[in-house]
Amino acid sequence: MSAKQSASSVPSTKSLLLPTIRALQDLGGSGTTEEINGKVVELLNLPEEVLEIPQGSTSQSKVEYRLSWTRSRLKKYGLLQNSARGVWSLAETAIDLDDLDAEEIVRTVRERYRNKVIDAEPPDEPIEAIEAIAELSWYQQLHKTLLALEPSAFERLTQRLLRESGFIQVQVTGKSGDGGIDGIGIARINGFLSFHVLFQCKRYQGTVTASQIRDFRGAMQGRTDKGLFITTGTFTRDAIKEATRDGAPPIDLIDGEQLVQRLKELGLGVKITMIESVEVDSNWFARI
Known part of the structure; x- marks a missing residue:
C-alpha cells in the first residue's frame, strides 16, 4: 500500500463519531483516551500501516489526531464529558446509536460554534471550535520543543x-x-x-x-x-x-x-493562564 493510499484509508472524524460512542459503551460508559482509542481501533479493525501514519511533525498518528477532534465534537454536541483527570464518559447512560446521525452531529456543532472559531483548520478537516485549536497549538509547540532538546x-x-x-x-x-x-x-x-x-x-x-x-x-x-x-x-x-x-x-x-x-x-515548562470571561446580561437591565 502506497503512502497516499494509506493516508486515504484513515477514517474521517465524521466516520469516527459513532464508533467512539460504541467504544465507550463497550468500556462501561467511561475510559481514558488510550482505552477509547484502542477500542475504536479494535472495532474498526484498522491495520498497523494505517495506525502508524504520522500527523505532520507531532507525536500523534493521524488516527489519534482525528479521534481527538471526534471527542471534541461529541463533547460540544453534549454526548461526552471529560474530567480533569483525563477520563472521558458518556453524558447519558442510555444512548441508542440508531438514534444518532453523524451528519446531524457535525452540522449542529458547526452551527453552535460558528461565531466562536478562528480562521484556522486542521489538515483534511473543517474548521472547529477555538478550544480545540488552542489545545493543538500548545501541544504542537511543546512537542517541537521536546524534539529540539539535547x-x-x-x-x-x-x-x-x-x-x-x-x-x-x-x-x-x-x-x-x-x-x-x-x-x-x-x-x-x-x-x-x-x-x-x-x-x-x-x-x-x-x-x-x-x-x-x-x-x-x-x-x-x-x-x-x-x-x-x-x-x-x-x-x-x-x-x-x-x-x-x-x-x-x-x-x-x-x-x-x-x-x-x-x-x-x-506545570513543567507549561504555564496555564486563566482568562476571565465577562458577559453583559441585557435581560437584567430590561427588568429595571
Missing part, C-alpha cells in the same frame, strides 16, 4: 518528571552499552510500598517497535521487575502487546501525547 537535557527532564511524580532516588546513568537503560528510580506507593524501576527515555519522532521493547526488557533482566519506557514518539500495537506479555516483566509505556499532558499537569 539527549542529555531530555534525560534530565525525565528525571525531573519522575521526581515530580513521586519517585525517589532517581538517577540518570546514560551509560553506553547498557542496553538502553537511561536511569533508575524508586517508585513509592502511598508512602509504604516501593519498588525499583529502570527507565529508558527516547527523544524520538518515530514509532517504537516490539523489538525495541524486547531489547529493553533484556537489559532489565535480573536487575528489576519493573520497567518504564518514555518516548516523544508512539508505540506500535505489537510493542504495546509485548510490554504486557504474560510471563515477562511488565513495562509501562509513556508516549508523546501522554508525556506532554503529564508535563502540563505538573
Whole structure:
C-alpha cells in the first residue's frame, strides 16, 4: 500500500463519531483516551500501516489526531464529558446509536460554534471550535520543543518528571552499552510500598517497535521487575502487546501525547493562564 493510499484509508472524524460512542459503551460508559482509542481501533479493525501514519511533525498518528477532534465534537454536541483527570464518559447512560446521525452531529456543532472559531483548520478537516485549536497549538509547540532538546537535557527532564511524580532516588546513568537503560528510580506507593524501576527515555519522532521493547526488557533482566519506557514518539500495537506479555516483566509505556499532558499537569515548562470571561446580561437591565 502506497503512502497516499494509506493516508486515504484513515477514517474521517465524521466516520469516527459513532464508533467512539460504541467504544465507550463497550468500556462501561467511561475510559481514558488510550482505552477509547484502542477500542475504536479494535472495532474498526484498522491495520498497523494505517495506525502508524504520522500527523505532520507531532507525536500523534493521524488516527489519534482525528479521534481527538471526534471527542471534541461529541463533547460540544453534549454526548461526552471529560474530567480533569483525563477520563472521558458518556453524558447519558442510555444512548441508542440508531438514534444518532453523524451528519446531524457535525452540522449542529458547526452551527453552535460558528461565531466562536478562528480562521484556522486542521489538515483534511473543517474548521472547529477555538478550544480545540488552542489545545493543538500548545501541544504542537511543546512537542517541537521536546524534539529540539539535547539527549542529555531530555534525560534530565525525565528525571525531573519522575521526581515530580513521586519517585525517589532517581538517577540518570546514560551509560553506553547498557542496553538502553537511561536511569533508575524508586517508585513509592502511598508512602509504604516501593519498588525499583529502570527507565529508558527516547527523544524520538518515530514509532517504537516490539523489538525495541524486547531489547529493553533484556537489559532489565535480573536487575528489576519493573520497567518504564518514555518516548516523544508512539508505540506500535505489537510493542504495546509485548510490554504486557504474560510471563515477562511488565513495562509501562509513556508516549508523546501522554508525556506532554503529564508535563502540563505538573506545570513543567507549561504555564496555564486563566482568562476571565465577562458577559453583559441585557435581560437584567430590561427588568429595571
